[in-house]
Amino acid sequence: MRRRWGAIAAVVALVATGAAVASAPDGPATIAPLYVDGDVGETISSRLLTVTVHGAQLADELVVKYRDDAGDTTTDGVWVVIDATITMEQGYIVLTNTELRIGDRLFRVSEVAPSPSILVPEESSGIPQRGPFVFEVPLSALDDPAAAHAQVLFNPSAETRLDSVAAITVDLSSLATNPTIRIDPPTIEDH
């Protein structure tokens, strides 16, 4: 009888070990960023950044009035403009590594908006600043079913391994495309 229980315990231990090994993250997953998920209107904090996304818009062309050397801001695709407030929590960071994920595709934030830009904040840490994050994407990206739950990844640097990153979900599938959107320089947010 005792021998039978021993055999059962051995089998259970073997199965449990197999399940643990099978469900353990693989190499890249063990060093992946730690995404802190949120939705539009929600304030999300990562290690270096607090972010609130107020909304998303689409446009064929950007209108930049604060600089007369902005050039031609049309696109063969579509501009995705994310209105967000950011607050740097520790020291200074630039946000040129921000990405938009639609399904399997990743898009890098465009530096089309001339300086001053929210991508290179002018204010110090602790001061909330609001401005547009602009992405240039092909029209086909909006036809992707994943556009309904696209994510803006506010990477605080190019190196995000095992760092926390605010990931805000936005629905791009139901937005109408505006002929133009006006882009303004970032502003300081009052609490």
Next chain:
Amino acid sequence: MTIGETDQTGPDAPAPAPRKRRLPGWAWTLIGLAAVVAIVAALGGFREVPIAKLPAIALGETHEGDEYRTTVDAVYLTSQLPNTGYAAEEGFEYLVVEATVENTTDRPIFTLTRQLIRALVSGVVEPYGDAAAPDVSDPRFGGPVGYLQPNLPLTVLYSWDVEIGQIKDGDEAIIGIFERHYDPSNPAFDDYSTTDAVARVITEVGAGR
């Protein structure tokens, strides 16, 4: 001499056996080399190796690469790049290769680390060397092209400073299209390897304008 031994030094002694001649070392070396050559020849090592010709495409024709879809649209000289606000320095002008490139991967690609287009024109603009590194700009707003977004074709200008008169309209221009290719066996470049040109466009300066 002890008892039982015969005297072999006398006049009736047998002549000494001729000493065997050994091959000198250099002969063995030659034989070894000949054997190696014979084995290489037997395995086909000296057969003429067909060298794959670099595919030549026409101006305006699209090259489908591993990561890029590339079309060279025009090659021309100009004194000012569109929207940059800067004219060429006195005594210089720009040689411009205008191309439409599309990143066919699902990740943004930083263009400055990819010398996608190089030009060889009249021996002036060489495909290698720091001095020949081109500027890559977006003609819409004149700024540098940072990242190529996935599946979004973009017209880009590759430009080199050249002295006025060094290159003339009608000069032959060889435009090389380069890109890295997937090579999982090469650990030196993560999961990619660098590559030589993958296609060439032979045209003339002033074409496509």
